[in-house]
């Protein structure tokens with residue numbers, strides 16, 4: 411018996427137990443997906459709460475698309491369970507589909523249709539009542555900034571607008587969960603900013619799970635990140651938690667006007683471990699790099715204002731996020747975290 415069948419048979423034997431409805435909207439338990447002998451996903455366990463915006467982050471081939479396709483009932487798991495709002499993706503795929511809006515990496519658009527006709531068509535397919543269709547289309551267009559494009563043909567739209575149509579089709583039936591596979595891929599910097607805004611705007615009405623292979627593209631948008639490597643979760647948490655756990659703290663870049671002695675001024679802050687001069691970015695302005703055990707941005711701001719130092723810039727170290735990600739996904743398996751620490755899950759032990 412091949413692995414997929416063996417897994418499903420075991421799963422069906424366990425299926426006599428009722429699915430426990432918990433507060434989590436998604437509960438993934440010991441999920442595996444094999445293509446022949448090749449493991450694409452697993453072991454993968456995770457819970458996602460209602461209303462969260464969660465990012466699935468991993469290099470190409472880490473298993474993001476496979477995981478999202480299983481969650482969206484587009485692909486069967488080899489073993490393990492995935493439960494969405496109390497419904498199992500294998501046992502009750504139609505119930506799960508009704509609760510999910512899915513934007514695949516290649517959006518299923520019909521180029522010759524207008525945006526309005528296309529969204530109406532998709533909404534009807536997903537079971538929106540005929541009397542509600544027009545309102546559902548207008549609502550989805552409003553949420554995605556497409557009102558002015560409703561009567562344009564899809565083939566005349568830019569890549570950024572087509573991506574919006576892809577998101578509009580995912581939300582038109584007002585699903586509890588919106589799954590977006592690489593929604594930011596191929597967008598220019600302005601479109602990326604607009605897409606971040608759009609996704610953040612879905613918060614509240616939907617739980618959102620999105621994937622990316624570029625940390626900086628999604629870290630600002632997501633409440634929590636799962637880092638996927640070789641099909642398993644190697645770390646999870648907020649950006650600050652990942653930073654604290656993996657880099658031993660946070661690096662902040664500070665720019666002040668004048669020649670204030672920052673090492674002396676900040677010596678009293680217990681969280682700060684090092685203050686180093688970082689050049690003169692413009693005449694009269696001095697840059698400093700502050701290392702701290704945790705997120706000290708607000709404390710720094712208060713201290714400098716209190717001391718009367720003219721603060722002209724304060725931000726997280728730019729390379730820091732990339733350093734976290736690189737460290738996680740390039741670590742050889744033997745040195746990958748094996749015991750849960752704050753923000754770092756052992757392989758397959760994320761919850």
Ligand code: ATP
Nearest residue numbers: 445449450468469470471472473474475476477623
């Ligand atoms: P990308 O960002 O490149 O799409 P990903 O993180 O989404 O990567 P997946 O597409 O899920 O990763 O692929 C995970 C692994 O499974 C890869 O090694 C991939 O080659 C393999 N894989 C995916 N689809 C198939 C398939 N239909 N048949 C065989 N192997 C596959």
